[in-house]
Amino acid sequence: MAREGGVMGTVTDYVQTETQDFSVVPFNEVDALVYAMLAYCPIPDEIPTLDELEERYGTLAKRLKQFDWKHPLASTHAIAQVPYNGVKIRDMAQFHPVADGEEAPTTEPSFVPGKVTEAFYRTLAGNPRFSSSELNAAQVRFRTDQATQFAAITYKLPDGTLVIGYRGTDDTLVGWREDFDMSYAYPVPAQRMAADYLRRVAQLWDGPIMLTGHSKGGNLAVYAAMNVEERIQDRIQRIFSMDGPGFPSGVASSKEYAAIVDRITKVMPDSSIIGLLMTMPQREHHIIVKSNVDGIMQHSGFNWLTKGDQFDTVPELSPKSQQFYADMNHWLDTNPPERIERGVAALFRVLEASGHERPSQIATSGLGQIPDMLSEFVGLDSDQRKVIMQVMGMIMGAALSHNPDVNRSAGAE
Structure with missing residues (x-):
């Protein structure tokens, strides 16, 4: 309790x-x-690792191979029950x-x-x-x-x-x-x-x-x-x-x-x-x-x-989050998976055009990456651009929101 x-x-x-x-x-x-x-x-x-443990103890035959005559009691127990022996x-x-x-x-x-x-x-x-x-x-x-x-x-x-x-x-x-x-x-x-x-x-x-x-x-x-x-x-x-x-x-x-x-x-x-x-x-x-x-x-x-x-x-939840849930899931439910898949693939082609492998690098690397990303975005077909703009619009609208109903009483990490 x-x-x-x-x-x-x-x-x-x-x-x-x-x-x-x-x-x-x-x-x-x-x-x-x-x-x-x-x-x-x-x-x-x-x-x-899990692979190492299975290689050593995964079957009865493997556990029998581990039998140590110097420690017969512990070895006998290990045959019946795989020892945990974690860190x-x-x-x-x-x-x-x-x-x-x-x-x-x-x-x-x-x-x-x-x-x-x-x-x-x-x-x-x-x-x-x-x-x-x-x-x-x-x-x-x-x-x-x-x-x-x-x-x-x-x-x-x-x-x-x-x-x-x-x-x-x-x-x-x-x-x-x-x-x-x-x-x-x-x-x-x-x-x-x-x-x-x-x-x-x-x-x-x-x-x-x-x-x-x-x-x-x-x-x-x-x-x-x-x-x-x-x-x-x-x-x-x-x-x-x-x-x-x-x-x-x-x-x-x-x-x-x-x-x-x-x-x-x-x-x-x-x-x-x-x-x-x-x-x-x-x-x-x-x-x-x-x-x-x-x-x-x-x-x-x-x-x-x-x-x-x-x-x-x-x-x-905040009003903005509730609205995001309604809007995003309506969008997912009313669009065929094939269209969503094409939009996701297009979005990540734009992100990969930055030359970075991590979102944090994209967020902190300044304006130098923008021309390559913009060039990739412009090269997409109109529907792919529309999907990206719709999804990012919903996410950013919620991400930048402030919840006036909650008093933040502790500092962020």
């Missing part, structure tokens, strides 16, 4: 002040955000690249600022609530030719619960392209990978499971839960989508979705944009959280406000 009152702040403040273990203060939605945001951090080589969060800081003050690897670009990641990681490592959680089964996939970006990691809580964290969209055009592809294609490769990851982790280890993810990661968490066998679904306790996109209307009304909907918690900032893409079924449990900033930066979970072990909530 959530406690009344508590320290007000952001998730960063929460991990500094909530030190009681999960047996005293049960796992809650703010904890789910903690593990979702942790999934954005670069994964050190010391974390075993504890408290031990991660010594070799985590960002925590050591180095730049994050370029293979894992992220919108999360390095200074925020460093402080977050070090705080978790020193907090007894989180420090004993073990990380394992890392998986990272990045395919430019297939417009696919996927990453996931599994955390084991002290009581044996497995928390699977799906990484959201990173700072690459490839990652953003896959998000846009969701508007006309189902499933996209990352969604299939998410279900496959859950299935493989559940095959390795027993115990209850919780799924969490921010942005696209939230969508992947829900998709994975919908698309695994019933015996695995029965182990899933809760599913958290932190401002994750929704699904096509046909999916949201499917029996697969109905089987898990009572376990879904969707958290959105008061002026959400990303979380309102595609259908947002009312049967889900929705939490509208107050943010300490306006506009598109509300999407960052580090800017959401907390009150003790709960989010600081508001009754409803």
Whole structure:
């Protein structure tokens, strides 16, 4: 049960002040955000990969090959149950690249600022609530030719619960392209990978499971839960989508979705944009959280406000967000997938004409890229230009809006 009152702040403040273990203060939605945001951090080589674990323990024959006569009891136990043997969060800081003050690897670009990641990681490592959680089964996939970006990691809580964290969209055009592809294609490769990851982790280890993810990661968490066998679904306790996109209307009304909907918690900032893409079924449990900033930066979970072990909530989304949801989803429902696909392809040709691979580079590189991008835009046919202008108009109208009904009471990260 959530406690009344508590320290007000952001998730960063929460991990500094909530030190009681999960047996005293049960796992809650703010904890789910903690593990979702942790999934954005670069994964050190010391974390075993899912492929490595399956190669070593994936079958009985493979486990028998690992038998060590010097440790017969432990080896016998490992035959019956795959050992977890993860890396504890408290031990991660010594070799985590960002925590050591180095730049994050370029293979894992992220919108999360390095200074925020460093402080977050070090705080978790020193907090007894989180420090004993073990990380394992890392998986990272990045395919430019297939417009696919996927990453996931599994955390084991002290009581044996497995928390699977799906990484959201990173700072690459490839990652953003896959998000846009969701508007006309189902499933996209990352969604299939998410279900496959859950299935493989559940095959390795027993115990209850919780799924969490921010942005696209939230969508992947829900998709994975919908698309695994019933015996695995029965182990899933809760599913958290932190401002994750929704699904096509046909999916949201499917029996697969109905089987898990009572376990879904969707958290959105008061002026959400990303979380309102595609259908947002009312049967889900929705939490509208107050943010300490306006506009598109509300999407960052580090800017959401907390009150003790709960989010600081508001009754409803801003009028601009509600209008965006109605307009964007009407547009998606009334345009054939082929037209949307052509428009998305055209948009990313324009962005790629900048010569950059990351949206952040495009946003900060000044005016020098404009002529090439404009030339690409002018070269599109009239319908492609119209699609781009319609979509960008809706997004920018919501992204630049101010919600007068919310008093922002904390500074942004």
